[in-house]
Amino acid sequence: MSLEGKVWRYGDNIDTDVIIPARYLNSFEPKELAAHCMEDSDEHQEASFAANVAAGDVMVGGRNFGCGSSREHAPVAIKASGVPVVIAADFARIFYRNGINIGLPLLEIGSDVEKISHGDKLRVDTATGMIENLTTGDVFHAQPLPGFVQDIAKAGGLINYIKEKR
């Protein structure tokens, strides 16, 4: 699936407490979670993510994105914000699993992520992992998902995969 969107750029070690603080975990309603997504981030305080994100915007982080708690509420909050794909140098493993399992594409591009800035416009093909930075002209390639993990992603998540396959 090819899509185009504006970048919300974050740094290294973005943790799940920042993505969705625990004080909001008394709900798992996606829209409620989205309303508080990235609320405790010290980045982009001038124009908060939750109030200003547009459907189709792309989230881009640095190393170890999504570290910390196993709360699936974190990728759910990002997805419910209208973000169709998250790109990072690499992801913390539980967040990575959760993204695949709920059908939120996650692309790892290592240090190439440094060539993407806040507000850049990207064209992303989540199937091939090709990322074009339309602002700078750079092109990056994410590692494809391995083996049956790709099938889980193609099925739109683990529930569909299990219902179809096993």
Place this chain on the structure above:
Amino acid sequence: MGMNMTEKILARHAGLDAVTAGQLIFCRLDMVLANDVTAPPAIKEFEKIGRPVFDNTKIALVPDHFTPNKDIKAAGLAKTVREFAKKHSIKNYFEIGRVGIEHVILPEKGIVGPGMLTIGADSHTCTYGAVNGFSTGVGSTDLGVAMATGEAWFKVPKAIKVVLTGKKPKHICGKDVILTLIGMIGVDGALYKAIEFAGEGVAELTMTDRLTISNMAIEAGGKNGIFPFDDITREYVEGRVQQPYEAVAPDEDAVYERVVEIDLSQLTPVVAFPHLPGNTHPVAEIGEIKIDQVVIGSCTNGRLEDLQQAAEILRGHNVHPDVRCIVIPGSQQVYLEAMKAGYVETFINAGAAVSTPTCGPCLGAHMGILAAGEKAVSTTNRNFRGRMGHVDSEVYLAGPYVAAASAVLGRIAVPEEVK
């Protein structure tokens, strides 16, 4: 090619003779865990599959995060878990009054043991590596599927070997070991990887030390953190773990991507500064940092030995007038034993609050939320921005000795400073 401990447990549960790093496998699960925050969304996913639970004796539901219910929405979550447990006759459901913090009670009650494969919808599920099991955190969808199928998918991780040598000096505990390790390798130093402990220094570590260390493997990005099976493990699991178990040991030619060495005799009390568990500093070198609150407890340091260490420092002293000290036993059994041993009396005489078991303040849920600008020393596991309350509050992570000494002196301190 030989296998390490993690590979052996994964291979056994995948029905394979051998596995190697990078291989994708489906494994059968010995135990599947969720709490009051993660079970409700898992139950929602489970119900989409439309099957019964795979085994009502292999699911543990532990309402510990927002309990005793902190607000009406949290009460709704707990109710969802309670009704599901009743409907499906879940054997290991724990009601308030019997419940404790999940990663304290599962080892304590022998629900997890050596060679077992456990997944839990809680990132600190990696705790059970201490008893020579493979355990790791997952999200709610994985958990929902696991409750229906008894299986989960894994990518066999590469492994880091941590070789422990030397003898542990006085007032050094498991927390100092793991915070030192995370400081060395970084909060992503073990990303996607297994951490396996080895070396003669392992025998120096009590089971409480090991549970603390395995618990925080995730704070280095690790998939799991596993200890070898030895006399200390045997003594701990005998009489607790009821089902037959098969311990694992690494082959002599097991493959490790990296080897890290820690000489226990060189360790000093450390503290992790905000806002990452890898910002480790020796307490002796940090200068004066005044604090407002101390929390002693959690899945990391809420066991009897942790409370014993805190009581040893607090006995005959008062909590500093400017400090709120909150002590939270990790289970009802820990609470009872701490009462019998006189620790609870010591805490109350010192001017500390003692709470029923809950995760509460660790994740900024309830029972000790910080206001803007406040600083806490906590024996918990995360010091992320806003973790314990206001986004402009700060959490310093330490072991029970340092936490208790800090409570007395009103600033971050080493235990020797409490005269």
